[in-house]
Amino acid sequence: MKTELPVSPDQTPHRKSWPAFKALALNVCLTLCLFSAQGCRTAAKNQAVHLPARHSVSAEQLIVLSDFKLGQEHPLFQDLIQLREDVAATLNIPLNSEQVTVYLFSNQEEYRNYLDLTYPGLPPRRAYFVGTPKELAVYTFWGDRIQEDLRHEFTHGLLHASLKTVPLWLDEGLAEYFEVAGNTPGQINRDHASRLTAALNNGWKPDMKRLEQLEKVSQMQRVDYQEAWAxxxxxLNSTPEARDALLAYLSELKTNESPEVLSARLPRDIPGVEDRFVNYVASLNTFPSR
Ligand SMILES: [Zn+2]
Known part of the structure; x- marks a missing residue:
């Protein structure tokens, strides 16, 4: 439980800066303070609402809190520890020590009740990442797609622990990239690949500048997640020049909140980048699993 008063999100420089996020960040602090003063509040259906806390398992910068036992050796937990190494190595970002707390609810109902009370009006999603001045937190529940959800949200946590900020579209693109489990990062998201192929056949044109204008999660549609992933x-996988452009951009984000945008850099580093990207997307469906 938090006992300290909330501070303005603006006081921590490495948090998201989009307005909707600021509202959320303050909201979560206030709600947690209410909890510590009054104990658990009651949601619809008269069910006690509380964060999972009975069991915890931790390693490196990860701590998972749950009301059921999840051992240190559990494959899901070990997968996240490996993911941390993979994200740092792939993106050349430091292995940070800032803790990311995963609140793993036992079921969807308890998770939904908690979110409905804490963040009224949030669209229903299977998992959320919320960064506040006090905490990098992941909320999700034990379900069929728990590994994918945990990998996606933990990636957000790792990025925000190491970078001053991350543009929303790239934040989601990287989370989508790393959520696909496998022997190496960069496995194909088959659903995204087939939808993008269909979109290309229907005349869809990629537009990174448009993605860069998106500032709120509520603005991100499925097609935006697909394009960000692609x-x-x-x-990360087409040419050394493209990889270097992304890594240089991420490196600047460690210390600079608004470096020159990627849509301005890529055409300089990669002549004909739009056509090359379209060709790459058209070939994604033929990539073998690694
Ligand atoms: Zn996400």
Whole structure:
């Protein structure tokens, strides 16, 4: 439980700066303070609402809190520890020590009740990442897609622990990239690949500048997640020049909140980048699993 008063999100420089996020960040602090003063509040259906806390398992910068036992050796937990290494190595970002707390609810109902009370009006999603001045937190529940959800949200936590900020579209592109489990990062998201192929056949044109204008999670549609994933996959796997452009950008984000945008850098480093990207997207469906 938090006992300290909330501070303005603006006081921590490495948090997201989009307005909706600021509201959320303050909201979560206030709610947690209410909890510590009054104990658990009651949601609809008269069910006690509380964060999972009975069991904890931790290693490196990860701590998972749950009301059921999840051992240190559990494959899901070990997968996240490996993911941390993979994200740092792939993106050349430091292995940070700032803790990321995962609140793993036992079921969807308890998770939903907690979110409905804490963040009224949030669209229903299987998992959320919320960064506040006090905490990098992941909220999710034990379900069929728990590994994918944990990998996605933990990636957000790792990025925000190491960088001053991350543009929303790239934040999501990287989370989508690393959520696909496998022997190596960069596995193909088959659903995204087939939808993008269909979109190309229907005349869809990629537009990174448009993605860069998106500032709120509520503005991000499925097609935006798909395109963000594809740009990320392209930059990390097509050519050394594309990878270097992304890594240089991320490196600047460690200390600079607004470096020159990627849509301005890529055409300089990679002549004909739009056509090359389209060709890359068209070939994604043929990539073998690694
Ligand atoms: Zn996300």
């Amino acid at each position: 740009w990320t996959h392209f930059m």
